[in-house]
Amino acid sequence: MNMPFYVAPEQVMKDRADYARKGIARGRALVAIRYDEGVVIVAENSSATLRKISEIYDRIGFAGVGRYNEYDQLRVAGVRAADLKGYQYSRDDVDARSLANLYAQHLGQVFTHEMKPMEVEILVAEVGQTSEGDQMFHVLYDGTVMDEQDFAALGGDTDAITERVKAGWSDGLDLAAAVRLGRSALAGEERTLDPADLEVAYLARGNGRRCFRRLSDGEVEPLTTTATS
Amino acid sequence: MPMFLPNDDPGANFPALLRRTGLTETGPGGERLGGDIPHATTCVAVRFADGVIMAGDRRATSGNLISHRTMEKVVEADRHSAVAIAGAAGPAMEMIRVFQLQLEHYEKVEGSALSLEGKANQLSMMVRGNLQGAFAGLAVVPIFGGYDLRRETGRVWAYDVTGGRYEEREYVTTGSGSLHAGTVIKIGFRDDLDRSGVLALVAKALWEAADADSATGGPDALRGIYPVVATITADGFTPVADDELATTFESVAEEVRAR
Numbered sequence: 456m457n458m459p460f461y462v463a464p465e466q467v468m469k470d471r472a473d474y475a476r477k478g479i480a481r482g483r484a485l486v487a488i489r490y491d492e493g494v495v496i497v498a499e500n501s502s503a504t505l506r507k508i509s510e511i512y513d514r515i516g517f518a519g520v521g522r523y524n525e526y527d528q529l530r531v532a533g534v535r536a537a538d539l540k541g542y543q544y545s546r547d548d549v550d551a552r553s554l555a556n557l558y559a560q561h562l563g564q565v566f567t568h569e570m571k572p573m574e575v576e577i578l579v580a581e582v583g584q585t586s587e588g589d590q591m592f593h594v595l596y597d598g599t600v601m602d603e604q605d606f607a608a609l610g611g612d613t614d615a616i617t618e619r620v621k622a623g624w625s626d627g628l629d630l631a632a633a634v635r636l637g638r639s640a641l642a643g644e645e646r647t648l649d650p651a652d653l654e655v656a657y658l659a660r661g662n663g664r665r666c667f668r669r670l671s672d673g674e675v676e677p678l679t680t681t682a683t684s
Numbered sequence: 685m686p687m688f689l690p691n692d693d694p695g696a697n698f699p700a701l702l703r704r705t706g707l708t709e710t711g712p713g714g715e716r717l718g719g720d721i722p723h724a725t726t727c728v729a730v731r732f733a734d735g736v737i738m739a740g741d742r743r744a745t746s747g748n749l750i751s752h753r754t755m756e757k758v759v760e761a762d763r764h765s766a767v768a769i770a771g772a773a774g775p776a777m778e779m780i781r782v783f784q785l786q787l788e789h790y791e792k793v794e795g796s797a798l799s800l801e802g803k804a805n806q807l808s809m810m811v812r813g814n815l816q817g818a819f820a821g822l823a824v825v826p827i828f829g830g831y832d833l834r835r836e837t838g839r840v841w842a843y844d845v846t847g848g849r850y851e852e853r854e855y856v857t858t859g860s861g862s863l864h865a866g867t868v869i870k871i872g873f874r875d876d877l878d879r880s881g882v883l884a885l886v887a888k889a890l891w892e893a894a895d896a897d898s899a900t901g902g903p904d905a906l907r908g909i910y911p912v913v914a915t916i917t918a919d920g921f922t923p924v925a926d927d928e929l930a931t932t933f934e935s936v937a938e939e940v941r942a943r
Contacts, residue, residue: 506795509792509795510792511792528687531793532685532686532687533685534789534792534793535686535701535789535793536685536686538698538701538785538788538789538792539686539701539702539705539707541785542702542707542781542782542785543707557685558685560685561685561687
């Protein structure tokens with residue numbers, strides 16, 4: 456009888472985490488920033504059709520980095536979970552926290568039980584009735600959930616990006632300032648990012664029932680060119 | 685988390701997702717339930733240059749009784765379309781709710797909205813799905829209209845209980861008062877009517893329907909309850925405000941007094 460080689464559980468987990476982290480670091484990053492009217496998400500994405508940022512529900516947005524097919528599958532599952540819950544109970548009962556928990560359960564399950572962990576990091580953002588109610592949940596490949604305040608960076612090189620956002624962030628930024636901050640934080644010192652390289656969407660309190668709006672390249676352009684701060 | 689294998693994924697179909705997750709009961713069937721469940725009544729949709737105007741009265745009846753005075757039978761299906769219903773109120777409201785959810789669900793999952801034709805077809809399938817209910821006396825017959833962003837024109841559809849879908853060039857009506865309302869519109873319709881002209885025409889149509897059909901409610905100035913009227917144009921679904929409706933119906937009343 457063949458005995459399988461013994462591999463310490465610590466080693467298995469470490470290998471899987473390294474694998475997932477490597478996959479995520481290969482992709483381009485995104486940042487979510489709280490501003491006066493809600494949350495804006497700026498992603499580096501040169502594709503105009505394969506999206507990283509999407510609408511989940513009335514006040515909830517989704518952003519993912521890493522492998523496209525994997526986070527898109529999670530996005531669709533999130534839309535389904537939210538629509539089913541809103542249908543079964545009430546639209547008011549759909550919230551980002553329980554959705555983030557569902558994602559965490561699923562990612563944790565895949566991480567420990569499947570051959571391959573998911574190479575994704577996702578963000579679930581909810582815009583509240585007032586700015587105190589804004590929430591951002593950052594879920595990692597292994598199911599770790601982090602409740603982010605004010606801003607969050609996902610993807611590769613996030614430490615440097617987070618530092619740059621932190622340096623420029625203040626309470627009560629307007630949309631244009633938040634988009635500029637996101638763009639410069641993603642670009643860093645050496646590069647500049649054109650509107651065509653960016654995907655920008657926001658959740659705003661004043662948008663009616665469905666708070667999610669996507670900005671086209673043409674709409675991003677004037678936001679990024681006014682007054683360099 | 686609702687996850688499916690690629691080979692049995694419900695895609696962007698919300699009703700299919702409801703069935704898969706066991707949230708829909710099988711539709712009513714078998715014996716006829718009789719006449720004491722609420723029914724709802726006269727709705728019209730008329731095309732004009734900028735799009736469509738849709739209107740419906742507010743009354744629901746259970747047999748001889750008026751069971752609701754403030755029902756909203758004309759509702760926004762999504763930004764550029766509206767649906768109005770006649771028939772058994774319970775199944776009708778549920779059908780509208782699932783229809784609205786389906787349009788939004790599709791838009792979110794697929795990343796772009798269904799075409800207007802696609803929405804009309806989707807509603808047709810939902811009406812057909814209620815065929816068992818129709819046999820049990822719980823028929824739901826909607827009308828659908830909207831602004832077609834691709835063809836840049838308003839379009840309207842009528843349905844029958846079996847899910848038959850009929851696109852009309854001028855107007856559609858549904859409900860017990862539809863014969864009266866339809867006749868008024870047929871006589872008064874002109875290709876060059878503008879928004880206010882069509883508004884006056886649908887107000888007159890609902891007035892005559894309410895006058896001749898006991899299950900259709902007229903404008904209720906005493907309680908301040910007016911029919912729901914909405915325009916669907918390139919700018920989307922916009923309800924007509926109550927004060928504008930009040931003046932429109934007042935001028936219809938003037939005209940009737942002067943007869």
